[in-house]
Amino acid sequence: MFFKIIKKDLQRKKAMNIILLLFLILSSALIGASMSVFYSTVTAIDYSIDKSNIADVIQLCNKYGEGDKLLKSLDSQEESLYKVVETEPYVIVKDSDIQTQDGKKEQSGVLMWSWLQKIPTNYNKVFDEMDEALVLEPGEIAIPRFTNERRNMNIGDQIKITIEGKSYTFTIAHLVKDIAFGSEMLGAKRYFLTDQDYEQIVQEVGASNKGEVLNFKVKEGTTSEELVQQITDLDYSVTQGFNFTKNLVGFEYVSNMLVAGIIMVVSIILIAIAFMILRFTIVFTLQEEYKEIGIMKAIGLKERPIRRIYLVKYLFLSVIGGVIGFFISIPLSVVMLGSLKNYLLLGDDHLKILLSLFGVCLVILLTILFCYRCTKKIRKFSVMVAIRQGSTGERFHSIKHFPNLQKTRLKIPVFLGISDLFANGKRFVVMMITFILGTTIMIIPINAANTLKSNNMIEMLGLAQMDCYIKIESFDGETESVDDYVENLRGEFEEVVPGIDVWADYGVTAKLMNLNQDRSKNIAGYRSIGKGAEAYSYLEGEAPKLANEIAVTKQVAAYLNVGLGDVIFLEVNGEKAEYVVTALYQTVMNMGDGFRLSNQAEITMPDEQSFLWACKFPNTKDTKDNIDKLQKAFPEMEFHTTQKFLSSMLGSFLDSVDDMIHLLMAIVAGVVFMITCLLLKMLLTKEVPEVAILKSLGFKNASIRLWQLSRILIILLLSIALGTVISNTVGNALVGLVFKFAGAEKVLIMTKPLQVYIGIPIFLLSVTTLAAVCSMGQIKKIKIWEINNQE
Amino acid sequence: METVMKVSNLCKTYIMNKNQNNVLRNVSFEVHKGEFISVMGPSGSGKSTLLYTVSGMDKMTAGEVNFGGKLVSQFGENELANLRLNEMGFVFQQMHMLRNLSILDNIVLASYHSEAGKTKEQRKQKREKAIALMKQLDIIDIADHDITEVSGGQLQRACICRALMNDPKVLFADEPTGALNSKSAKEVMNQFNLVNKTGTTILLVTHDVKVAAKSDKVLYMEDGNIQGAFTLGKYTDEITIKERERTLNSWLMDMGW
Numbered sequence A: 001m002f003f004k005i006i007k008k009d010l011q012r013k014k015a016m017n018i019i020l021l022l023f024l025i026l027s028s029a030l031i032g033a034s035m036s037v038f039y040s041t042v043t044a045i046d047y048s049i050d051k052s053n054i055a056d057v058i059q060l061c062n063k064y065g066e067g068d069k070l071l072k073s074l075d076s077q078e079e080s081l082y083k084v085v086e087t088e089p090y091v092i093v094k095d096s097d098i099q100t101q102d103g104k105k106e107q108s109g110v111l112m113w114s115w116l117q118k119i120p121t122n123y124n125k126v127f128d129e130m131d132e133a134l135v136l137e138p139g140e141i142a143i144p145r146f147t148n149e150r151r152n153m154n155i156g157d158q159i160k161i162t163i164e165g166k167s168y169t170f171t172i173a174h175l176v177k178d179i180a181f182g183s184e185m186l187g188a189k190r191y192f193l194t195d196q197d198y199e200q201i202v203q204e205v206g207a208s209n210k211g212e213v214l215n216f217k218v219k220e221g222t223t224s225e226e227l228v229q230q231i232t233d234l235d236y237s238v239t240q241g242f243n244f245t246k247n248l249v250g251f252e253y254v255s256n257m258l259v260a261g262i263i264m265v266v267s268i269i270l271i272a273i274a275f276m277i278l279r280f281t282i283v284f285t286l287q288e289e290y291k292e293i294g295i296m297k298a299i300g301l302k303e304r305p306i307r308r309i310y311l312v313k314y315l316f317l318s319v320i321g322g323v324i325g326f327f328i329s330i331p332l333s334v335v336m337l338g339s340l341k342n343y344l345l346l347g348d349d350h351l352k353i354l355l356s357l358f359g360v361c362l363v364i365l366l367t368i369l370f371c372y373r374c375t376k377k378i379r380k381f382s383v384m385v386a387i388r389q390g391s392t393g394e395r396f397h398s399i400k401h402f403p404n405l406q407k408t409r410l411k412i413p414v415f416l417g418i419s420d421l422f423a424n425g426k427r428f429v430v431m432m433i434t435f436i437l438g439t440t441i442m443i444i445p446i447n448a449a450n451t452l453k454s455n456n457m458i459e460m461l462g463l464a465q466m467d468c469y470i471k472i473e474s475f476d477g478e479t480e481s482v483d484d485y486v487e488n489l490r491g492e493f494e495e496v497v498p499g500i501d502v503w504a505d506y507g508v509t510a511k512l513m514n515l516n517q518d519r520s521k522n523i524a525g526y527r528s529i530g531k532g533a534e535a536y537s538y539l540e541g542e543a544p545k546l547a548n549e550i551a552v553t554k555q556v557a558a559y560l561n562v563g564l565g566d567v568i569f570l571e572v573n574g575e576k577a578e579y580v581v582t583a584l585y586q587t588v589m590n591m592g593d594g595f596r597l598s599n600q601a602e603i604t605m606p607d608e609q610s611f612l613w614a615c616k617f618p619n620t621k622d623t624k625d626n627i628d629k630l631q632k633a634f635p636e637m638e639f640h641t642t643q644k645f646l647s648s649m650l651g652s653f654l655d656s657v658d659d660m661i662h663l664l665m666a667i668v669a670g671v672v673f674m675i676t677c678l679l680l681k682m683l684l685t686k687e688v689p690e691v692a693i694l695k696s697l698g699f700k701n702a703s704i705r706l707w708q709l710s711r712i713l714i715i716l717l718l719s720i721a722l723g724t725v726i727s728n729t730v731g732n733a734l735v736g737l738v739f740k741f742a743g744a745e746k747v748l749i750m751t752k753p754l755q756v757y758i759g760i761p762i763f764l765l766s767v768t769t770l771a772a773v774c775s776m777g778q779i780k781k782i783k784i785w786e787i788n789n790q791e
Numbered sequence B: 001m002e003t004v005m006k007v008s009n010l011c012k013t014y015i016m017n018k019n020q021n022n023v024l025r026n027v028s029f030e031v032h033k034g035e036f037i038s039v040m041g042p043s044g045s046g047k048s049t050l051l052y053t054v055s056g057m058d059k060m061t062a063g064e065v066n067f068g069g070k071l072v073s074q075f076g077e078n079e080l081a082n083l084r085l086n087e088m089g090f091v092f093q094q095m096h097m098l099r100n101l102s103i104l105d106n107i108v109l110a111s112y113h114s115e116a117g118k119t120k121e122q123r124k125q126k127r128e129k130a131i132a133l134m135k136q137l138d139i140i141d142i143a144d145h146d147i148t149e150v151s152g153g154q155l156q157r158a159c160i161c162r163a164l165m166n167d168p169k170v171l172f173a174d175e176p177t178g179a180l181n182s183k184s185a186k187e188v189m190n191q192f193n194l195v196n197k198t199g200t201t202i203l204l205v206t207h208d209v210k211v212a213a214k215s216d217k218v219l220y221m222e223d224g225n226i227q228g229a230f231t232l233g234k235y236t237d238e239i240t241i242k243e244r245e246r247t248l249n250s251w252l253m254d255m256g257w
Helices: A002-012 A014-052 A066-075 A145-151 A195-204 A224-233 A246-252 A254-288 A290-298 A303-336 A338-343 A350-374 A383-387 A412-423 A425-453 A455-460 A482-496 A554-560 A620-633 A642-650 A652-686 A688-696 A701-742 A753-775 A777-781 A784-789 B047-054 B077-086 B103-113 B120-136 B152-164 B182-197 B238-255
Strands: A057-061 A082-093 A098-100 A113-118 A140-144 A158-163 A166-178 A188-193 A210-218 A243-245 A468-471 A501-514 A520-529 A549-553 A567-572 A575-585 A595-597 A610-616 A638-641 B003-016 B019-032 B036-040 B062-067 B088-091 B170-174 B201-205 B217-222 B225-231
Touching: A002 A014, A002 A303, A014 A246, A014 A254, A014 A303, A014 A338, A014 A350, A014 A652, A057 A066, A057 A224, A066 A082, A066 A210, A066 A224, A082 A158, A082 A195, A113 A195, A140 A145, A145 A166, A145 A188, A166 A188, A166 A195, A166 A338, A188 A195, A210 A224, A224 A243, A224 A246, A224 A520, A243 A246, A254 A290, A254 A303, A254 A350, A254 A425, A254 A652, A290 A303, A303 A338, A303 A350, A412 A425, A412 A701, A412 B103, A425 A455, A425 A642, A425 A652, A425 A701, A425 A753, A455 A642, A468 A620, A468 A642, A482 A501, A482 A520, A482 A610, A482 A620, A501 A554, A520 A554, A549 A554, A549 A567, A554 A575, A575 A595, A620 A638, A638 A642, A642 A652, A652 A688, A652 A701, A652 A753, A652 A777, A688 A701, A688 A784, A688 B077, A701 A753, A701 A777, A701 B077, A753 A777, A784 B047, B003 B047, B003 B201, B019 B047, B019 B062, B019 B201, B019 B225, B036 B047, B036 B182, B047 B062, B047 B170, B047 B201, B077 B088, B088 B152, B103 B120, B103 B152, B120 B152, B152 B170, B152 B182, B170 B182, B182 B201, B217 B238, B225 B238
Parallel strands: A113 A188, A140 A166, A520 A595, A549 A575, B036 B201, B036 B217, B088 B170, B170 B201
Antiparallel strands: A057 A210, A057 A243, A082 A113, A082 A210, A098 A158, A140 A188, A158 A166, A468 A610, A468 A638, A501 A520, A501 A567, A501 A610, A549 A595, A567 A575, B003 B019, B003 B062, B217 B225
């Protein structure tokens, strides 16, 4: 008998049950997939680091011979902190000198630092597409996945590498998984050759294009950070290069974890919504079936078997939803792990599937427990209350008649919609929460993405506002001074774009120490050429103007325990000088560390400098045209928009955020659509008498639809307003925290009013209206004589 | 006498589980202006279906209903809604009203929705009319009450007020006293007579001889067709009611009631 009742119920409330089932499928699939993705991401990082045997500290020396000097200096210390060190030589190659046979393909636009080396055998090992140790034949080359994605170079392509005017041709044999240097957050990329091919090239290359990697393993009881500090504290410091620890390698993949984490949060929100719907559906069903429950109680059925009917139904729905969700979660997690799989080794798959299964079982169990709790109400129904359809005949509160029909100028259907909201607000709570959550989970990442892409980000990077980033590889610092070069550039660019401002940010790695010399750190900083330091933003103090003035980030100031007006030491190329801290600023580059010198600073720069060339046009509106004009006039340089520059700085993180926004929009659209359909269908089922009354009074179907739609749209608009306020306050604070984690003290969240205040409301309004239109077909079918079939 | 509604060869057939159920079979009759007609008959004879079909609430299978010179069968959904809003009034057995609104608001709702109730001034006039009707039907005291705070009889009278708000040509009533006790039923019927006296045509379906005895004419239905019509003449006062009931009862027994 139970199954007959359940079967009938499933058939009778087809639309409601289908929507509930869809929610259960979606929740199960997402929770299953996100658990699996989260687990894979976390374990893949550790597994890959382990398998690759990443060195505890990796020191890059771009100047040949500096590695030896550093080692000698380290060895002269009282206590050496490293156990083993291995030196790996490499050949430096300019990004533009790596080309496909058919000429230049799409350029990365990124300031890249690439080199050729042998396949590593001990530390920082690399793997092929099948996660096997990399093996090459003579004439073959393995390229990083990054190059494949950014420059569209594929397996089988011939590439030509030019060093010191001599060209070498190789065939791309593998897209390599380079755990240590593969992350897009790292601007250094390795290309691998056979020992034989490498030896041939290295013999023909001069010292200026050679470098070396020092791979350290620390002694037991010593941390990588202690060794890094020891290297920093040495009298000798590497002029061109940087170091990083094994721990930092894991951090490079944090963006992948962030995306997996967000998907998990969204899944949890979806489950919460699914449970709210479940509760609403159960309460609604119970109210609708008061009479049946009363009859069942009247003929002697106890509470338990009555509850069992409902529990069996929801068990049936949740098991079906869970099973389908589980099968969807498997390909879904593969898609979600797609980009991660290109960069990391994922290891064993079995536990991942078990975790998905566990997630799905958890959803089923929670659904049943939740249903059990919701059906407690049945115990409260006495036979009479149930037969009288929930009414005891007593009422202690009068209905508030608001708004007042006698005073309203509204259209009657709209008035009825508002009146419903005031009289039966509880019915719309689930919908309101869903709309608020939907708005919030769209606006927060959209604001975050817009901030990342905006000019605010330039400021947060500690740079001056620019319209165009220039990639110049032809500058030779040995034959021409950079100041003269910038002046010449300005003159040449003026002829194409009059009024243009051109400058260079001149990158230098230096050791900063406080006056007591008890705190020191190797930090990358800038001095600008062609632009005063006052053109940059500072959080506190005045821009450095004199030769001995410096601005440091708040983070560096805190580390060195210095403030405005304090003196610090700066050491470059073994030359130490005193500087006065005149300003504090922020940057999200280099984990929040940085310094800026005045353009009067007399500092001996290393032979090979890294520059960030930029320009600003007199009229920002003409940016695109001006970039095109400059590109045409100076084909040997590359001119890119600020957005392209930011995208290259932030690597795949921006792409991940964009993908996530699209995924979230799709999920929100689906959820909002289903919630609107479900709620409208349920309300309409309950309101058949009201619809019939209005029809009998001469209300057209369109007017009745307007009544139904108006209250949904009012709820939606209220929710959007609330969601926007929450996103722009709580959400922005959350985004600010993430930026703060990266080193930004003051975050200027970029809100695009058109997108946030117009675009999102229109998007939600369209989805809701479409859902409403799809669910209101029933209105036409309701006959006036159905008045007498109700109650 | 002016014909308000002319029904010719009206048929209504329901298909249920592949079985054809002919509820109305070639029903024909006329309703004249100011008439008060009751439709009686055993359960399942097609009385309510007749009321819903002639008023355009349900679609007819065949035949013709001419309402004030317009063929109801040719009307679309919107035209039928206009007809109900401006030219018809309905009273049902169950006193259905919107729960969120007060009695007065329920009464004026449809009139505010009509073309003649859009402006502030028009709405004011409609409200005054509603108050006048409520006074006439002796329910002015419950104007601001919730629909759950009043008796069934009061609620049904409120439904009559609502049906009269737009001055309908015909007032359709489907067993309006069916859910009321005898005292309330009597009060409600007195109001129907009062309304009828002001010139409103009424077509009413009932099982109750006491109710039908207050109408001008009684149609007797059986097996989906009108078997006969009995003219009682205008009901004038309470003194004649017993005699009207007796005569009607006698005719009904002849008809097989």
